[in-house]
Structures are given as structure tokens and as C-alpha cells.
Amino acid sequence: MAQRTPSGALRDRRGRSASGTRLWTWLMLPGTLWMTGFLIASLILVATLALGTTDPLGNPRFGFNFDNIAAMADPAYRIVLLRSLGFALIACVVCLIVAYPVAYSIALHGGRFKNLLIAAIVVPFFANYLVRMYGWSVVLSDGGPVLKALRAVGLADGHTKILQSGVGVIAGLVYGFIVFMIIPLYAALERMDLSLIEAGRDLYGGPLRTFFFVTLPATRQGAAAGAVLVFLPAMGDFVSAQLMGGPDQIMIGNLIQDKFFQGQNWPLGSALTMLMMAVLFIGMLGYLRRTRKDEAEAAR
Amino acid sequence: MSPEEPPPPSRRAFLRSGVAAAFGLGLAGCGFLPEGRNAFGDPDRPIDVKVDGDLVYFNWADFVAPAVFDGFEKEYGVKVIQSNFDSMEGMAAKLNAGNRYDIIFPTAKWAQRLADGGRLRRIDHSQLPHADAVFSRYRYFADPWYDHHSAHTVPFTMYKTGIGWRKDRMGDDLAGSWGDLWNARARGQVFVLDDRDEVLGMAALKLGLDIGTSDERDLARITATLQSLRPRLRGFSSDSYNNLLNGNAVMTQAWSGDMAAMLGQAKDPSVLGFEVAREGAPINSDCYAIPVNARHPGTAMLFIDYMLRPENVRKNIRYIGYPMPVGGSEDVYAAIVKPFPQCLVAPDDLKADLFFRNASSKGEQARDTAWTHVKAG
Numbered sequence: 094m095a096q097r098t099p100s101g102a103l104r105d106r107r108g109r110s111a112s113g114t115r116l117w118t119w120l121m122l123p124g125t126l127w128m129t130g131f132l133i134a135s136l137i138l139v140a141t142l143a144l145g146t147t148d149p150l151g152n153p154r155f156g157f158n159f160d161n162i163a164a165m166a167d168p169a170y171r172i173v174l175l176r177s178l179g180f181a182l183i184a185c186v187v188c189l190i191v192a193y194p195v196a197y198s199i200a201l202h203g204g205r206f207k208n209l210l211i212a213a214i215v216v217p218f219f220a221n222y223l224v225r226m227y228g229w230s231v232v233l234s235d236g237g238p239v240l241k242a243l244r245a246v247g248l249a250d251g252h253t254k255i256l257q258s259g260v261g262v263i264a265g266l267v268y269g270f271i272v273f274m275i276i277p278l279y280a281a282l283e284r285m286d287l288s289l290i291e292a293g294r295d296l297y298g299g300p301l302r303t304f305f306f307v308t309l310p311a312t313r314q315g316a317a318a319g320a321v322l323v324f325l326p327a328m329g330d331f332v333s334a335q336l337m338g339g340p341d342q343i344m345i346g347n348l349i350q351d352k353f354f355q356g357q358n359w360p361l362g363s364a365l366t367m368l369m370m371a372v373l374f375i376g377m378l379g380y381l382r383r384t385r386k387d388e389a390e391a392a393r
Numbered sequence: 394m395s396p397e398e399p400p401p402p403s404r405r406a407f408l409r410s411g412v413a414a415a416f417g418l419g420l421a422g423c424g425f426l427p428e429g430r431n432a433f434g435d436p437d438r439p440i441d442v443k444v445d446g447d448l449v450y451f452n453w454a455d456f457v458a459p460a461v462f463d464g465f466e467k468e469y470g471v472k473v474i475q476s477n478f479d480s481m482e483g484m485a486a487k488l489n490a491g492n493r494y495d496i497i498f499p500t501a502k503w504a505q506r507l508a509d510g511g512r513l514r515r516i517d518h519s520q521l522p523h524a525d526a527v528f529s530r531y532r533y534f535a536d537p538w539y540d541h542h543s544a545h546t547v548p549f550t551m552y553k554t555g556i557g558w559r560k561d562r563m564g565d566d567l568a569g570s571w572g573d574l575w576n577a578r579a580r581g582q583v584f585v586l587d588d589r590d591e592v593l594g595m596a597a598l599k600l601g602l603d604i605g606t607s608d609e610r611d612l613a614r615i616t617a618t619l620q621s622l623r624p625r626l627r628g629f630s631s632d633s634y635n636n637l638l639n640g641n642a643v644m645t646q647a648w649s650g651d652m653a654a655m656l657g658q659a660k661d662p663s664v665l666g667f668e669v670a671r672e673g674a675p676i677n678s679d680c681y682a683i684p685v686n687a688r689h690p691g692t693a694m695l696f697i698d699y700m701l702r703p704e705n706v707r708k709n710i711r712y713i714g715y716p717m718p719v720g721g722s723e724d725v726y727a728a729i730v731k732p733f734p735q736c737l738v739a740p741d742d743l744k745a746d747l748f749f750r751n752a753s754s755k756g757e758q759a760r761d762t763a764w765t766h767v768k769a770g
Binding site: 146147149150151152164167169170172173231234235236252254256257335338339340341343347348351352353354355356357358361 | 589754
């Protein structure tokens with residue numbers, strides 16, 4: 094409700110002036126337009142295309158053709174979708190296990206080097222994703238340093254390979270997206286009230302007990318945010334499976350890429366994209382419900 | 394605006410038509426783009442062969458020797474404005490979006506699609522003094538399947554598909570059959586190209602079927618055959634070049650041009666071998682073509698003729714490692730691929746006619762599904 098302040102300016106209940114609100118509305122406009130134009134409109138376009146057909150020159154044509162939706166019943170897509178979910182999930186868990194100690198030591202023991210250390214982690218990720226993945230495929234190749242080292246210590250023989258295996262794909266996904274896990278975890282740990290840890294110790298909790306019963310629950314939201322940030326791109330990724338995977342590691346992103354760039358079947362590619370998004374959307378709903386519950390609890 | 398040059402659809406129009414259709418405003422059945430043969434211009438207008446502007450060039454990366462470009466720019470006083478595509482689909486998408494190029498390089502299959510769709514200008518060969526070395530020596534191209542009388546195209550390169558292997562791991566000789574990919578000694582070390590037509594075509598040839606079959610029963614046999622290859626298979630990859638050189642592959646389906654390029658790059662080329670299968674080698678050809686909405690078709694014609702001059706053909710063959718159907722250039726290529734004589738493309742190879750052709754839309758769909766099954770495993 095707007096009311097007059099002693100100075101006479103019109104302010105709403107939270108004390109913002111009407112002109113200030115108007116300014117913020119204007120400032121939000123470019124972002125909103127951008128999102129509407131490039132996210133929502135393109136999403137609608139993809140959804141509509143899924144019902145379309147293709148002309149001989151590869152032009153997508155709109156229509157009301159449910160063949161592409163019906164094609165989703167093919168077991169091949171189910172296998173690949175489940176495989177992608179599995180890979181993304183494993184990548185998420187590995188990211189969490191690897192990222193937590195990194196974020197923890199920087200946030201709690203980084204001292205004045207904190208920013209430098211975070212920069213050291215983030216900066217390499219400015220390099221092109223594809224180039225970094227190519228680099229990994231060289232490092233993990235049969236004649237590469239990793240396998241050479243493993244062979245030298247007897248952990249691998251001449252037949253062991255990392256490239257073109259599930260391990261290769263997971264390694265690619267973890268390397269590709271781990272920074273999305275480190276940053277939210279770091280932020281959560283930074284924000285955490287350190288006196289909670291002291292309280293835990295005062296109550297005779299050992300370091301492990303304190304970690305599992307105090308630190309971990311207090312940073313749960315950071316971990317959940319990181320998990321979502323890693324899971325979403327990992328699920329749709331195709332570069333990792335392309336460069337590090339073999340014939341049994343094809344992911345849903347690879348099939349979508351094929352439909353768009355090889356078969357030039359945009360409608361089927363769109364249908365596949367919608368299928369993947371539907372699966373991700375269900376996961377996102379679960380996440381949103383969970384965080385809302387957490388916030389409600391925190392507010393109480 | 395002159396009636397000769399209808400404007401390409403703007404990006405905004407593209408988006409607008411998409412969003413409008415998204416809301417179901419009775420646009421069912423419409424595409425993003427104007428329909429009809431002459432929507433981008435009249436393909437049959439004669440081209441006035443003279444410099445009419447800089448050359449806007451669209452090709453795979455590194456497919457013309459830089460010295461050849463320099464020579465053209467100097468001689469005709471124009472600039473070559475280059476951009477590259479990385480797949481035929483990518484090229485078509487750019488053309489469909491209304492981008493304007495003066496010269497493009499489609500494969501045979503795509504040349505047919507573009508010519509049939511009214512997207513290519515008609516080329517009068519009598520205006521190209523050097524074209525005779527192509528059409529008189531390589532009679533096949535006087536009337537190829539993809540473009541009646543080569544009315545819209547001039548052939549640029551030729552290549553075929555075979556098997557590349559590591560002699561140091563598999564020995565000096567293979568059986569000369571596509572069945573070599575099933576060799577037990579290559580278990581887990583075989584790559585096939587990440588290319589629908591090549592992989593389905595390879596299995597079709599092995600089974601004695603039509604290379605481009607879209608018959609459901611044929612495709613079922615093809616997918617079953619390719620399933621039996623899986624224990625040998627390490628991956629789908631079109632990077633034969635690196636896979637063989639770094640030893641991740643002991644055997645791979647490979648394009649002849651890549652093998653020729655490897656000869657110049659490998660530390661010890663004698664460890665590599667290349668064979669084409671007796672069941673047949675798929676063959677392909679890239680062409681010069683001028684899009685119907687080209688701004689400078691005259692310069693493009695001069696460029697094609699310039700590229701066909703014997704000295705430039707030689708320079709380009711040495712640079713890209715692909716043979717060109719130009720009479721008199723055969724010895725240059727033969728010298729390059731001396732260790733892999735099977736890379737040579739002779740007129741008889743063309744007559745075998747193992748080109749990948751366009752299927753009906755239902756046929757393309759069936760092949761697409763088969764490819765999904767092959768890849769998904």
C-alpha cells in the first residue's frame with residue numbers, strides 16, 4: 094500500500110519510492126525481453142517443431158504430425174535416456190565428493206589467498222569447453238601420461254583403456270562441470286556461521302561428528318544448488334561422450350546432435366529435446382519443492 | 394529494390410513466423426521460408442561473366458591453397474571473403490536462413506537437393522574455357538546423376554571410402570574386404586565413421602545390398618550385421634586421421650583424402666595401410682555451385698575457371714590431398730599417394746556409381762531410425 098512519508102514522497106510498504114520501483118522495472122526490461130525472446134520463444138519453437146516435418150532441403154515445416162512423438166516409444170531412446178541419467182547422476186556424486194574438500198579448504202583455511210585460489214579454479218574454465226575436452230582426450234589416450242603412469246605402477250596392463258569407456262565419459266563430465274559445484278559450495282561454506290562449528294566442538298563432537306551433523310547440514314542448500322548446476326548440463330552434454338565415450342556410451346545429447354546435424358531431422362531432434370526436458374523438469378520440480386521446504390523451515 | 398534480387402527473409406521474419414506458428418495461428422503446413430522455386434531468385438537467368446564484386450566464398454576449412462586465393466585476388470583485383478562450414482547440414486542451414494554466398498561446394502547428394510530445390514544458378518560451361526579438361530576427360534560428369542548435364546555444377550574433388558589400418562599392429566596385408574573390420578585381432582580397436590550413410594552403406598555393401606537401401610528388411614539385416622561388429626568396435630568417429638596416428642585405432646573406416654593427408658603428417662607413414670573393399674567403395678564428389686541469391690555470380694564464374702587452370706589444379710591437389718577430375722592432373726595426385734594407390738579415383742570408379750543418393754522422406758526416416766539403433770546399441 095502506498096503512503097506519504099514525512100518528506101512527501103510516495104512510498105510503498107517496504108519503503109521504496111514509486112519512481113524507484115519504476116526505474117527498477119525499466120532496468121529489468123532488457124533482461125526480461127532477452128529471456129522471453131531467446132528462452133521462452135525458442136522453447137515454444139522447439140515444442141512446435143516437434144510436431145512438424147522436414148522438406149527435401151532440410152527446412153523444417155510446421156504441421157500437426159505426431160509421428161515424432163510416437164517415435165519416442167522406441168526402446169533405443171529409453172536406453173539412451175536412462176544411460177544419460179545414470180552418467181549425469183554419477184558425475185554429480187563424484188563432483189560433490191571431489192569439490193567439497195576443495196571448497197571447504199578454500200573457504201575455511203584459504204586465509205588471504207581465498208580469492209586467488211578461487212580465481213585459479215575458475216580461470217581455466219574460461220577456455221573453450223571443446224578445447225579442454227580435446228586436451229583430456231589426449232591425456233587419457235592409450236599412449237597418454239595417465240595410462241603410462243598406471244602401467245608403470247602395475248595398476249593397468251596393455252589392454253586397459255580409459256578413452257572410449259564409461260570412466261572416460263564420467264571423467265569428462267566431472268572435469269567439464271565441477272566448477273559449478275565448487276562455487277555454490279564455497280559460497281555456502283563462506284556464509285556459514287562458524288560459531289556453529291565451535292558449538293559442536295563445545296558439545297564434545299569430534300571433527301567428523303561436527304562435520305556430518307553441523308557443517309554438512311548447514312551447507313545442504315549449496316550442495317543442492319551445485320548438484321542441479323552440474324546435473325542439468327551433464328545430462329544434455331554430448332562432447333564428453335563424443336570424445337571420450339565408445340559405442341556403448343552414447344548419450345541423449347549425441348542423438349539430438351545427430352538429428353540436427355546429420356539427419357537434418359529437426360522435428361525429431363526437437364521431440365527428443367522435449368523428452369529430455371520433460372525428464373529434467375520433473376527433477377527440477379523435486380528440487381524446488383525441497384528448497385521451498387528448507388526455506389520455510391529456516392523462516393520458522 | 395530490383396526485381397532480380399528479392400530480399401532474403403530477415404531474422405525478424407524468421408522469428409516472427411516461428412512464434413506466430415507456435416501460437417497455432419493457422420500456419421499449419423507453412424515453413425519458415427518462402428516456398429516455391431523462385432523464392433530466392435530465378436535459377437535460369439544467364440550469368441554475365443565479369444568481375445561484379447568481391448567473391449563471397451563458403452567451403453570446408455582449408456580446401457583451397459592460400460597461394461591460389463592470392464593469385465585470384467591479384468589478377469582480378471577483388472577480395473575473397475571466406476567463411477567455412479563443418480557439415481553439409483550446416484551449409485544448408487545457412488543457405489536456408491537467407492545468407493548470401495557467391496560460391497559454395499556441395500557434395501553430389503546435396504548438389505541434387507539444392508538444384509532440385511531451385512537454389513543453384515545455371516552454369517553455362519561454354520563460358521568456362523578450362524572446363525573442357527573436366528568434361529572431355531571425365532565423361533561421367535558430362536551428365537551425372539545428381540545434376541542433369543551438370544547444368545548447375547562443375548565437379549571439384551572426388552574421393553572414396555575404404556579401410557585404413559596400422560601395419561605395425563595388424564600386419565602388411567588384409568583380405569581386401571569390408572569383413573576385415575570384423576578381424577578378431579582388432580577386437581576393441583576398430584572405429585567406424587560417425588556418418589549415417591557411410592556406416593549403413595558399408596554394411597549394405599558387405600551384405601551385397603544396395604548402398605542406399607531404405608527397405609525395412611534390408612535395414613534390419615544391416616543393423617544386425619552392425620550389431621555383430623560391436624565387440625570389435627571402439628567408437629564412432631570421423632577423426633580417422635588422429636585415431637590412426639595416435640594408435641587408438643588399429644583399423645578404421647576412412648576417407649581416401651584423409652589417408653592422403655596422413656602421408657604428409659605421419660612420422661613413419663610405412664606403418665599405415667589403406668585398402669578399398671572388393672565389395673565396393675562408396676564414392677563421392679564435391680562440386681562448385683553458385684547459389685541463386687549470389688550477389689556476384691560473375692566473379693564466381695571467373696573463380697571457377699581460374700580454379701580449373703592446370704597450374705592451380707596442381708597447387709590445390711598438393712594442398713588438400715584430394716584428386717580432382719581434371720584431365721592432366723592425374724600424375725600429380727598419383728605421386729602424392731604412391732604408398733596408397735587405392736586412393737586414386739579412376740573413371741571406372743565413377744562408373745561403379747556407388748554414390749550416396751537422396752531417399753524419399755519416408756526412406757530417409759527409415760534410415761535415420763536404423764542409424765539410431767546402430768548408435769544406441
